[in-house]
Amino acid sequence: MKQGKSIFTIVFLLFLASCSKKGIQNGGATVPSKDSNTVTTVTCTATSSDILQLTIFPTDNAWNQDISALPVDPSSTTILNAYATAGLKADFGSGTWNNAPIGIPFVVVCGNQQKFPVIYRANGYDGNYGDESDPGPYPIPLNAPVEGNGQGDSHVLAVDKDHGMLYELYNANVNGDHWEASSGAVFNLASDQLRPDGWTSADAAGLPIFPGLVKYDEVASGTIHHAIRFTLASANVKPSYISPATHKVNSGGGLYSIPFGGKIRLKAAFDISSYPANDQVILKALKKYGLILADIGSNMYISGAPDERWNNNELQQLGNVKASDFEVVVTN
DSSP, X not given: OOTTOOSSOOOXXXXXXXXXXXXXXXXXXXOOOTTOSOEEOSSOEEOGGGGGGSOOSOTTSGGGOOOTTSOBOTTHHHHHHTTTTOBOEEEOOSSEEXXXXXXXXXXXXXTTOOOBOEEEOOOSSOOOOGGGSOOSOBOOOTTOOOGGGGSTTOOEEEEETTTTEEEEEESOEEETTEEEESEEEEXXXXXXXXXXXXXXXXXXXXOOSGGGSBOHHHHHHTOOOSOEEEEEOGGGEEEEEOTTOOOOOOOOOXXXXXXXXXXXXXXXXXXXXXXXXXXXXXXXXXXXXOEEEEEESSTTEEEBOOOTTOOHHHHHGGGGSBGGGEEEBOOO
């Protein structure tokens, strides 16, 4: 979130796009078949489940770090007291909210996906961060899903499964034959390299978004192997950042608040046995990998990708887990 970004994460549908150059007439991607989540082209098939075969950053990467044994910040209780009663909110699910699917979408593409220009600009929603962005073109189909149907943060994420590259845009829209956005970032999923110091990304903290999303396919597999992206209100975010974050905003948090890139974990003693199986997968990840602060938003909102297989009633039970059930850990 940059200055001027909306408080609430608005949401959209998880689509899958193909990678054939023959898909140009459909914005670089052909349309999924009615009876399958698979998108087939002459040369490649890309599905959401392909993420299970991808290496999302090296094992020593901060996103994949086991923080279950790290020391607790001495000020942990004081820091969390400001929103101690705030419950976890799964900011993703099935169906729609405000006529848009619930979650931050991503599209899986193949290595031969056509690339399209990206023009960085300001608009009524936010400014131009092109000087802190990676230049285009990006292999994002022109019919790729835009978060919130283009309302609010309007994130657009594309994963090139063949080259292991991630492309992300913020405040994005299609204009004719190209993308326009406030900022954009490219990440090599085989590398630990961070954004240049002080640079933003498609996220306020300069972090990638995709690795921190809760995705249905990984939950269904039984294990989440990474930290999860979350937000806090501006008053609870320190106007600073720690690695792996590279960027800050003019947030309102004081000494006892969390900087961008800071992590909190669910206490080891928290009993998860009464929660539904999918919720337990998420909660186990919160004990081992934790939550990483990535953006300004509502307190304790965790990010995920929309999927019609989510059970919203089960996800709502995560609200019984409060901020006071977490602890701030020392990661740097």
